[in-house]
Amino acid sequence: MVTKKRRLIGAGVIGISAIAALAIVGIVAAVTGTIVAGGWSTLSWEFLTAAPSEGMTAGGIFPAIVGTVFLVVMMSIAGVPIGTVTAIYLCEYAGTRSVLARGIRFAVNTLAGVPAIVFGLFGLGFFIQFVGGGIDRALTGGAELRWAQPNILWASLTMALLTLPVVIISVEEAIKTVPQDLRAASLALGATKWQTIRRVVIPNSLTGIMTGGILAVSRGAGEVAPILFTGAAYFLPHLPTALSDQFMELGYHIYIMSTQSTDVDATRGIQYATTLVLLLLTFLLNFSAIYLRSRIRARQQRS
Amino acid sequence: MTTGPLPLQPKISTSTLSVLYGAKAAVKNVSLDIPANKVTAFIGPSGCGKSTFLRSFNRMNDLIEGAHIEGSVRIDGVDIYDRGIDVVELRKRVGMIFQRSNPFPKSIYDNIAYGPRVNGIRDRKRLDEIVESALRRSAIWDEVKDDLGKSALALSGGQQQRLCIARALAVDPSVLLMDEPASALDPTATGKIEELIYELKDRYTIVIVTHNMQQAARVSDLTAFFYLGELVEFDETRKIFTAPSHRQTEEYITGRFG
Amino acid sequence: MRSAISRSVDPAFAQHLNTVSTMKQHQHEATRLLTRADLRKRTRPAEFIAETSITGIAFVSLAAIVMIFIFAFREAAPIFSQPDVAAGQVQAPIEEQETYGEEMVASAPESAAPGKESARTDRDAEEGATLENLLGSVWQPVSSVPKFGLLPLVVGSFKVTLLAILLAAPIGILAALFTASFAPRWSREVLKPTIEILAGFPSVVIGFFGLVTLATLLQSVFGYTYRLNAFVGGVAMSLAVIPIIYTVTEDALNAVPKYLTEASLALGATKWETALFVTLPAATPGVFAAVVLGFGRAFGETMIVLMVTGNAALLSPGIFEPVRTMSATIGSEMAEVVFGDTHYTVLFLIGAILFLFTFSLNAVAEIFVRKRLLRRFGGG
Numbered sequence: 047m048v049t050k051k052r053r054l055i056g057a058g059v060i061g062i063s064a065i066a067a068l069a070i071v072g073i074v075a076a077v078t079g080t081i082v083a084g085g086w087s088t089l090s091w092e093f094l095t096a097a098p099s100e101g102m103t104a105g106g107i108f109p110a111i112v113g114t115v116f117l118v119v120m121m122s123i124a125g126v127p128i129g130t131v132t133a134i135y136l137c138e139y140a141g142t143r144s145v146l147a148r149g150i151r152f153a154v155n156t157l158a159g160v161p162a163i164v165f166g167l168f169g170l171g172f173f174i175q176f177v178g179g180g181i182d183r184a185l186t187g188g189a190e191l192r193w194a195q196p197n198i199l200w201a202s203l204t205m206a207l208l209t210l211p212v213v214i215i216s217v218e219e220a221i222k223t224v225p226q227d228l229r230a231a232s233l234a235l236g237a238t239k240w241q242t243i244r245r246v247v248i249p250n251s252l253t254g255i256m257t258g259g260i261l262a263v264s265r266g267a268g269e270v271a272p273i274l275f276t277g278a279a280y281f282l283p284h285l286p287t288a289l290s291d292q293f294m295e296l297g298y299h300i301y302i303m304s305t306q307s308t309d310v311d312a313t314r315g316i317q318y319a320t321t322l323v324l325l326l327l328t329f330l331l332n333f334s335a336i337y338l339r340s341r342i343r344a345r346q347q348r349s
Numbered sequence: 350m351t352t353g354p355l356p357l358q359p360k361i362s363t364s365t366l367s368v369l370y371g372a373k374a375a376v377k378n379v380s381l382d383i384p385a386n387k388v389t390a391f392i393g394p395s396g397c398g399k400s401t402f403l404r405s406f407n408r409m410n411d412l413i414e415g416a417h418i419e420g421s422v423r424i425d426g427v428d429i430y431d432r433g434i435d436v437v438e439l440r441k442r443v444g445m446i447f448q449r450s451n452p453f454p455k456s457i458y459d460n461i462a463y464g465p466r467v468n469g470i471r472d473r474k475r476l477d478e479i480v481e482s483a484l485r486r487s488a489i490w491d492e493v494k495d496d497l498g499k500s501a502l503a504l505s506g507g508q509q510q511r512l513c514i515a516r517a518l519a520v521d522p523s524v525l526l527m528d529e530p531a532s533a534l535d536p537t538a539t540g541k542i543e544e545l546i547y548e549l550k551d552r553y554t555i556v557i558v559t560h561n562m563q564q565a566a567r568v569s570d571l572t573a574f575f576y577l578g579e580l581v582e583f584d585e586t587r588k589i590f591t592a593p594s595h596r597q598t599e600e601y602i603t604g605r606f607g
Numbered sequence: 608m609r610s611a612i613s614r615s616v617d618p619a620f621a622q623h624l625n626t627v628s629t630m631k632q633h634q635h636e637a638t639r640l641l642t643r644a645d646l647r648k649r650t651r652p653a654e655f656i657a658e659t660s661i662t663g664i665a666f667v668s669l670a671a672i673v674m675i676f677i678f679a680f681r682e683a684a685p686i687f688s689q690p691d692v693a694a695g696q697v698q699a700p701i702e703e704q705e706t707y708g709e710e711m712v713a714s715a716p717e718s719a720a721p722g723k724e725s726a727r728t729d730r731d732a733e734e735g736a737t738l739e740n741l742l743g744s745v746w747q748p749v750s751s752v753p754k755f756g757l758l759p760l761v762v763g764s765f766k767v768t769l770l771a772i773l774l775a776a777p778i779g780i781l782a783a784l785f786t787a788s789f790a791p792r793w794s795r796e797v798l799k800p801t802i803e804i805l806a807g808f809p810s811v812v813i814g815f816f817g818l819v820t821l822a823t824l825l826q827s828v829f830g831y832t833y834r835l836n837a838f839v840g841g842v843a844m845s846l847a848v849i850p851i852i853y854t855v856t857e858d859a860l861n862a863v864p865k866y867l868t869e870a871s872l873a874l875g876a877t878k879w880e881t882a883l884f885v886t887l888p889a890a891t892p893g894v895f896a897a898v899v900l901g902f903g904r905a906f907g908e909t910m911i912v913l914m915v916t917g918n919a920a921l922l923s924p925g926i927f928e929p930v931r932t933m934s935a936t937i938g939s940e941m942a943e944v945v946f947g948d949t950h951y952t953v954l955f956l957i958g959a960i961l962f963l964f965t966f967s968l969n970a971v972a973e974i975f976v977r978k979r980l981l982r983r984f985g986g987g
Contacts, residue, residue: 056879060789066781067790067798070853073846074801077808077816084819128668135665139658142414150665153672159900159969160962161907162810163934164679166941167958171678175946207671214668227451231513234407235464235520236441240657245467246453268809271909271934275942297811297910304815305914314819321815325808332807336800425641435648442641523639 081325084318093319102281102303103313107320112285113293114327117202117273118263125206126259129213133258136214137221138243150214158211162271169204169276170196192290199289201277208272209262216261216339220254221247223342257338264331267324270297280306296324358426360385360524360554361406366420368401368410375401377578378420383571388546388555390569390586392562394601398578399558403526406556407443408436424524441468444517448529450509452501452516457493460501460512464520479519486552487515488545507538511545518549525549527557531564543568562602566590574598679962683955685947686741741953746920746931748940748950755953759922763837763930767912768905770841770926771848775905776898778845779852787860788882806850814914817843822915831927835917838926843915847908848901855900859893859976860886896972903968907961909934933957 096106132150140147178193178200185192224247232242248255270278279292280302286293303317304310359382368376376398383389391399401410408429410416422429429439441464452460461480470476480497484490489511493504501512510530517525527546531539546555546568559565565572566586573583574597582589582598593599743756786795822839831838863886871881887894917929918939931939937954944951 052877052880056877059879059883060785063781063785063789066778067785067794069778070782070805070849071797071801073849074805076820077813077846078804080816080820081812128664128671131661131664132668135661139661140665146662146665146669150669150672153669155973156966156969157672157675159903159965160675161909161934161965163907163909163937164958164962165675167682167937167955168675168678170941171682171955172674175682176678207675210668210671225451227447227449228453230409230412230447231451231453231516232463232467233412234409234440234445234447235467235516236437237463237467238437238651238654240654241467243657245463250454264807268807268811270809270811271938274909274938297809300811300815301910301914304818317815317819321812325812328807328809329804332803336803427641427643427646429646433643433648434646437651438646438649442645523641 078325081318081321084314085320085322088315088319089322093316094323098281101308102316103307103309104316107296107299107316107323109282109285110294110296110299110320111323113198113278114267114296116198116286116293117205117295118266120198120202121205121209121266122259122263124203125209125262126213126255128206129210129258129262130217130255132210133214133217133221134243134247136218138239138247154211154214157207158215162208162269163274165204165208165272166274166276168207169200169272173200173203174276195290196275196277196292197290198277198286198293201273201293204272204276205266205269208269209265212262212265213258216258217251217255220251220257220342223254224250253338253342257335257342260331260335260338264328264335267331268297268328270295270301273298296320296327300324359383360425361556362423362426363402363405364421364423366402366405366418366422368398368405368416368418370413371415375578376405379575379580380420381573381580381583383554383556385554386550386552387570388550388557388568389571389573390565391556391558391573391575392560392565392601393575393581395560397575399573399575400528402575403528403556403558404445406524406526407440407445409440409445411436441520442522443524443526444520444522446510446513446517446525446527446530448532450506450513450533452504452509452512454500454502456498457501457504457512458497460516461519464516468520483515483519486518486549487511488541488548489515505538507534507541510534510538510542514542514545514549522553524554524556527555529558529560532560539564562590574601576601676962679955680959683952683959685952686949686956741956744922746936748953753950755949757933757957759920760931760933760936760957762922763916763920764906764932764934766837766926766930767840767844767916767932768902770838771844771905772898772902774842774845775848775852775901779849779897779901780856780894782849783853783856783860784882784887787857788886789878802850802853805846806854808846810847810908810910811914813843813846814911816846817911817915829927833917833927833929835915835929836927837916837930840912840916840930840932841926843911844905844908847911848905851904852897852901855897855972855976856890856894859890859897862893863889892975896975899968899972899975903965903972906968907934907965909938913938933961937961 093106094111095108097108099105136147136150174194174196178195179188181193182188182191228246228250229242232246233239237245273295277292278295278298280294282292282294300317300320303313303320307313307317361381361383363379363381366376366379366381367374379402391403393399404410405418405422406424406429410418418430424439424443428434453463455463458480461483462476465476465479470479481490481494484493489508492508493499493512501509504512510533514525514530531542534542543564546557549555550570557565557569569586571583572586572589574581574589574593574595576597582593582595584594589598590602593602740755741757743754744758745754745756746759747754782798786798790798817839818835821843822834825839825842826834829838867885867889868881871885872878876884912932913935916932916935918931918935919929920931920936921929923930937958940950941954944954
């Protein structure tokens with residue numbers, strides 16, 4: 047018998063949990079809505095293609111967009127191949143008792159939980175001080191400070207490291223969905239292991255590799271902490287032309303404009319619009335990753 | 350009971366072969382000679398080790414971690430588990446058809462050409478010839494000759510399995526191992542596969558694992574019955590199915606267990 | 608040559624085989640025999656190169672990761688190797704830092720106690736980063752007598768993190784319970800992508816939202832003095848933590864075997880009773896892990912706190928006071944320090960502490976999710 051009291055409590059429990067769920071939807075709607083509402087009127091073609099002007103109180107965000115694109119492209123070039131190959135190693139070459147594989151798995155799990163700011167510290171300590179300093183000493187005897195400074199190269203490499211686990215994990219997931227039957231078919235035909243990987247495994251996990259890349263780019267485009275002191279610049283009169291140049295970046299631009307601008311209130315429109323651009327960018331990336339992943343999962347269920 | 354040197358070697362010959370997964374033996378101490386250009390069927394209840402035994406002929410068991418063998422397997426007198434043996438070369442000469450048809454998600458043409466290509470054949474004309482002859486030999490040419498560019502996955506189950514046979518033939522093996530090749534197919538498709546097997550034995554030594562006793566009776570010349578990893582009886586198929594000499598064989602064949 | 612006659616084949620049959628084989632052999636010239644030469648081991652350079660380079664790159668990626676561990680601590684190391692800290696005491700500061708959270712209250716008065724340590728402090732005043740100094744309650748790294756008291760930063764981090772968890776945990780857990788136990792299909796299909804969107808918000812976007820919208824809104828509701836403070840930080844941070852808590856909790860709830868819930872329903876329990884008294888308790892380890900992971904995420908998050916907590920490194924009791932967290936301190940000060948000096952080293956020390964702390968939290972969560980769930984559900 048379901049008594050009236052039980053039914054009442056039940057309604058309460060379900061109601062409260064539904065409210066919590068609703069709250070999440072509300073939060074997402076509120077954040078998105080606020081930013082769209084605040085940035086829509088400022089957003090224009092000119093805003094996207096012009097450089098900031100009048101002491102960053104007017105103009106557009108073109109250099110920040112370019113800087114962000116440079117950053118994620120260089121980060122992907124450095125990180126995606128290494129992550130992909132590492133995932134191939136883990137899935138295809140490493141035995142269950144491989145020390146290297148276990149080390150990598152442990153490190154990847156650890157890395158995924160390390161705060162982004164710690165990556166920034168690493169970039170500073172390792173890339174700038176250690177590697178950059180080393181290059182400078184080798185080239186000029188340390189007389190000239192060229193590589194031992196924040197720049198787009200070190201920022202990209204730092205970001206590549208941050209996104210390495212993302213790549214490894216999603217490529218691994220994709221490789222695992224390649225049916226064992228296909229590997230067996232290839233090997234039984236007298237294909238070698240590498241031939242099997244190159245002709246069967248990799249072509250069949252391309253979507254997953256792409257997903258990994260996109261997720262990494264999305265993560266990289268959204269993180270600011272690692273580049274705070276490894277290469278992002280407050281303002282640059284020109285676009286980066288060398289690896290040793292600093293660069294402007296969307297997320298960093300939002301941070302700077304909203305906390306350290308000379309006239310925070312006057313530039314609200316710019317801040318909102320920049321945030322909107324970043325948000326649209328990450329939305330686009332995440333949705334394409336989700337779409338690709340759902341295709342992989344569908345394949346996995348079919349086989 | 351040595352009868353002196355034989356005029357001809359068996360195609361495949363195992364001697365006290367055991368296949369172990371870790372400490373557990375899936376195949377126990379089996380000695381068996383399989384003649385060339387015959388169809389030999391392995392029957393027995395599931396888990397009796399017949400598939401494992403079959404997979405030891407092209408060393409597919411090597412892919413399972415912890416699997417190893419004791420005893421020996423010889424093909425044309427060559428010990429295939431010898432240190433100096435190249436597994437990749439072995440598998441080119443001992444083809445395998447799997448229980449579930451497993452075409453690559455590529456075109457029909459690319460499926461057949463896969464083996465020749467990994468062997469370094471690039472010449473388009475040569476590949477065309479190989480593809481056509483493999484498809485003809487597996488009796489599927491007439492059905493697919495107009496859609497060689499179509500995805501192999503678009504074919505029916507039975508066609509896919511014959512495609513897989515064609516794919517194996519394209520590497521030109523002398524032995525074909527078939528691991529329950531028709532278990533997932535309907536009777537019509539099964540019939541076609543069986544017909545094909547019959548035609549192929551002129552050129553190939555065929556070993557087929559099957560749980561379907563009618564199938565073994567229909568297609569094979571010789572039948573080996575396995576039980577719990579051991580070889581119980583090996584004889585002419587006709588004899589096994591009419592006058593088995595072991596009680597266990599008889600009980601299995603008459604359907605009392607399995 | 609050994610006999611072709613096998614154990615269980617009768618001799619007559621073997622004889623027959625041989626004859627038949629011989630006949631066949633004559634009929635079919637096509638029959639090809641394998642020779643040892645066919646099967647001899649080949650050298651395959653491509654194979655070797657592929658395997659070597661793949662393993663090599665895998666090793667590089669491990670090495671890169673290991674480098675992080677090394678360099679996060681390497682730059683902080685000078686603190687522990689100051690000449691007048693005796694070898695035997697070197698370990699002391701590390702231990703104090705790691706367990707700082709729990710022993711915060713206890714260790715502060717301890718360090719103020721006179722004795723050997725305070726005697727050393729006088730000598731080291733200009734050195735800066737002594738144990739005494741690090742345990743102090745004032746963070747003034749750029750004054751004439753720099754003070755590196757970590758206490759306000761640690762307290763700031765805990766304030767914001769705890770507030771975020773207090774908000775995010777109920778919402779995340781209840782929403783997960785709703786999705787797993789009550790939600791109709793259509794609402795689940797709305798909620799899942801919504802969570803993915805929330806998880807995909809860059810933290811700088813959340814920080815911006817907190818700074819321009821939340822801060823004003825909350826101030827008008829609660830009427831406190833400082834527009835940016837620990838409370839606003841906690842609320843904004845909870846937005847970043849909800850997706851983690853939700854996702855991990857939902858996984859744990861879904862991992863509860865069907866037979867448990869079905870048994871409960873069969874016994875006449877209602878849907879909500881089953882959810883509350885069967886599903887949720889069975890998933891407790893997972894829920895706990897979710898909260899721990901959320902805690903780690905909040906503790907290490909930088910951009911949100913950098914933008915909305917007011918960034919005043921002051922020790923204060925209230926939650927409506929501006930604070931400065933450990934991560935925000937690194938973020939805002941690292942760009943301006945001189946490489947290699949004490950301030951730089953102390954910032955790296957803070958980073959190392961963050962690293963160790965979040966690492967331990969993740970390890971704990973991992974143990975709870977893996978071990979406990981496995982034990983409880985026997986491999987599920």
